[in-house]
Amino acid sequence: MKQELKFKVNGEERELWIDPKTLLVEVLREELGLTGTHWSCDTGACCCCTVNVDGMAVKSCSMLAMQAYGREVTTIEGLADGPTLHPLQQAFIDNWAFQCGFCTSGQIMAANALLNENPSPTREQIQLQLDGHICRCTGYNMIQEAIQDAAKRLQKSKV
Amino acid sequence: MKNITNSFEYFSPKTLEEALKLVSQFDKEGKDFKVVAGGQSINLVMKQGVIAPEAVISIKGLSDMDYVKFDEKAGLKIGALATHRAIERSSVVEKKFGVLAEMEHNLSSVETRNWGTVAGNICHGDPGGDVAPVLIVLNANVKMAGVKGERTVPAEDFTLDFYETALAHDELVTEIQIPTVPPNTGVAYTKFSQVVGDFALASVAVAITLDSKKDICSDVRIGLGSVAATPLRAKKAEEILRGKKITDDLLAKAAQAAMDESDPTDSVDASGEYKRELVGVFVKRVGKEALERAKKA
């Protein structure tokens, strides 16, 4: 039997009726068409599907969508400001921090949660935040560089 | 098996009382139900189709259960909905129970720790969990509640078998209680896994209390993970150290005893024999670290 889910997605109030067995990633991709959140390993081991729930990095494949009731979910689609990419997105491009891009939205959403609470993380703090994220093409250096670069851009934009 | 295929009714009680009523009612009716906290373990089990409950009770939204409190007398109290992340980042945990924070750093990824609960971890009863061995050496108790009342069991008696715990069907864990660490005590924990944050192939926790001269080991507790059907207390190894001055030789003897006490099985990652070796190496290594910490405490 379907139940009502009310929550905020990328700043917008949403109300839908879902089967409670539905995972958050399914609601995002299949009900709301937000396919920027990728779904890969299926066992919670790759972090591709990471989104932010109330600002925290959480795996959307490992969470019942109903548990998002009354909460605020941010996905990769929620970062850009119109045509202007978010500094994290731009820094990933400028630092060649992806090739195939499959893991990228998860990496960026984990980084987003980190930068929200810690505007200038050390390299080690970035590594700790991302240690569950698996990338098969870039090697992780450029990703870490991109996040440090984004942190600088974000701080500059604030002064 | 990407998604959960069986449909269930979903309940999200707001208070512990409501939750306990539901649990007790469903239990009486013989309804196949499952409690979900963060779902970080149990959602996977549902995806795999190992269980297919008719009803799911999400306790994630219970008010007043998400806390980490400390006072010298009562010790540390971890509410049933406190996440791994809350423990990892609590300043009082860092100061008074540093080993808990160290353990959390290597438990899965930030994403799991943000949503998964410490209580859910032990309720899952996975013998490879990181939390139980540390709770065992910290002398923790697990508080449970049912409609009929409350009871408390020592952490070392909480897990009964692979994925089986002391919890009755109509009970919930409400709190984990950890007494203040005694003076002159050092505690350490190490896990060995193939990839950072993976489940341990073997893990060892040691707590050593020294006498007032910081010479003789007046008490010791050794907890092992991943090397038996449950997290294990290596009591024979402890006997070797208790009341003695701890030397490298004595630690080596204790390590051998702990290897004998463990009963690891072969798995895809490693043979049982290899895991047993790891126990020996870590009892020596972690024991030494705990000893050093006790001297500095």
Ligand SMILES: Cc1cc2nc3c(=O)[nH]c(=O)nc-3n(C[C@H](O)[C@H](O)[C@H](O)COP(=O)(O)OP(=O)(O)OC[C@H]3O[C@@H](n4cnc5c(N)ncnc54)[C@H](O)[C@@H]3O)c2cc1C
């Ligand atoms: C990729 C991955 C890697 C992991 N790596 C590790 C690791 O290295 N070390 C480790 O220790 N753990 C690891 N875990 C497990 C993780 O720590 C646990 O999944 C998490 O702590 C469980 O908490 P939860 O709140 O999500 O529990 P849930 O999944 O919601 O519940 C687990 C079980 O406990 C029961 N339960 C939960 N809370 C209560 C309660 N208050 N009262 C009664 N019953 C309850 C549920 O009914 C269920 O049976 C990993 C998990 C994933 C997905």
